[in-house]
Amino acid sequence: MKINLSRLVQDIERYGEYGKNEHGGVTRPSFSYEDHQVRQLFIEELKEMGLEITIDGAANIWGKYKGTGKKKGSIVIGSHLDSVPNGGKYDGPLGVLMAKEIIKTLKEHTILLDHDIEIVSFTAEESNDFNLSTFGSRCFVGRLTAEILKDACDSKGALLSEELKKVGGGLDKFPEINKMHNNKKAFIELHIEQGQRLESANISMAVINSVVGTYRSVVSIKGDPNHSGTTMMVNRKDALTAASEMILEVERYCKAKGNVVGTVGRINVSPNAANIIPGQVDFILEIRAEAEGSIQEAIASIQDVWHEISDRRKVKVVQEVFLDQKPVLLDQVLVSVFENTAREMNEPCLTLPSMAVHDAAHMASITKSVMVFVKSIGGKSHCPEEFSEPEDIEKVGNLILQGIIQLDRTLSEKEIKSV
Incomplete structure (x- = not known):
């Protein structure tokens, strides 16, 4: 049959x-x-x-x-x-x-x-x-x-x-x-x-x-919006360049581990103008893995690196978790x-x-x-x-x-x- x-x-x-x-x-x-x-x-x-x-x-x-x-x-x-x-x-x-x-x-x-x-x-x-x-x-x-x-x-x-x-x-x-x-x-x-x-x-x-379990959070990086011509590079608190490093860290970590996948699938830049240094970036972080321990380990390791980036670039990072599905x-x-x-x-x-x-x-x-x-x-x-x-x-x-x-x-x- x-x-x-x-x-x-x-x-x-x-x-x-x-x-x-x-x-x-x-x-x-x-x-x-x-x-x-x-x-x-x-x-x-x-x-x-x-x-x-x-x-x-x-x-x-x-x-x-x-x-x-x-x-x-x-x-x-x-x-x-x-x-x-x-x-x-x-x-x-x-x-x-x-x-x-x-x-x-x-x-x-x-x-x-x-x-x-x-x-x-x-x-x-x-x-x-x-x-x-x-x-x-x-x-x-x-x-x-x-x-x-x-x-x-x-x-x-x-x-x-x-x-x-x-x-x-x-x-x-x-x-x-x-x-x-x-x-x-x-x-x-x-x-x-x-x-x-x-x-x-x-x-x-x-x-x-x-x-798999799925973790998602809204991540906000807050810098200092300022004039793109008069603010020298050493004086900038650029939320977008900080966010770029943070996003690349998600990719680097997940590629190295192999048993987790990480994605930044949505991003908003403010004020999003050609002549203003980005003052705030909001994006959604997603981590998926078969084991809960792998998800938590990924989050902790990525956030450790993010802390170093925020300190070095003098920006503030705030996260709000809205999904933690086991x-x-x-x-x-x-x-x-x-x-x-x-x-x-x-x-x-x-x-x-x-x-x-x-x-x-x-x-x-x-x-x-x-x-x-x-x-x-x-x-x-x-x-x-x-x-x-x-x-x-x-x-x-x-x-x-x-x-x-x-x-x-x-x-x-x-x-x-x-x-």
Whole structure:
């Protein structure tokens, strides 16, 4: 029994038309017109498959394929359907459409598992105008509450509470979400790798055993804005040249260590004029690593060097941490199931950490969770060039199909209760 690759590829192409732009990319942010369209398409197709549809308070879409009932609860497969501006057609939708294809394959072979099987499409996984990425999964596990979200609005002043109602959700439905937790016995998320580790190894797939931690802070360097012609070099307190050294230190440290990645992804210079020495620079520092100790060591070492730079250049450095997300260990029982399934299929498979945060990292707080990656060509993601070869997608789809069948057999009540 194998998935129907041709049907899945057609689905990927068809869904990729919603939000397709003149650059060949997909722009489908959550709550946009294009998002509304693709949501309706997805719901109608789940109904045509005969699935039981639920839309929770966060507007996450759930479709259930009932099992024999011999084992309680659902094995859930899914990801998200929204996209970044001018993104690709694989990041997110591949995981959702693969879930749909797996259920179609089971139905066509008249196979009922002992557990129910559910598809989920999480709302607003990508960054969006409400500044609430991985929104749907964070709401589902209780990390974003109705109280926190009651006044949330986008840059145009639109209330999140009203946008949720338009797509079948609503803050008034949030209390029902907690009642859904006990029913979810395992969560499997397929995603493109968004990197080049699999391509470098010439391997189609990886089982993901952990998700990296992420630290972000706003860093402000305060110098002395002054006339660029009359202030001699020895008298300057230039915030931008200090910031330049500090940013290069992030790169130097992370390259030397090898087990952490560091990025300065946004920078503002003030007053940003040609004839004024920069008086203040604000940037965002991000550090990611698989181990919490590696993150803390990186921060401490980088800040030691920053202190020397600020003293030498006579500038003041202020930091405000706004994200300190710890690494997440995914469920080792599920990791083993998919590793063993790959071996039984004679398919080479790596075991890796995810260097990006996905919905599975949040779902791990309420149920057994695991991820599977498929090779990304050129490591491209969040761009129109995003692509995974159909033959790689087919291998990964069959791995998940067979892995779920194995999981259905082996997942015991004792293991479920230990979550």
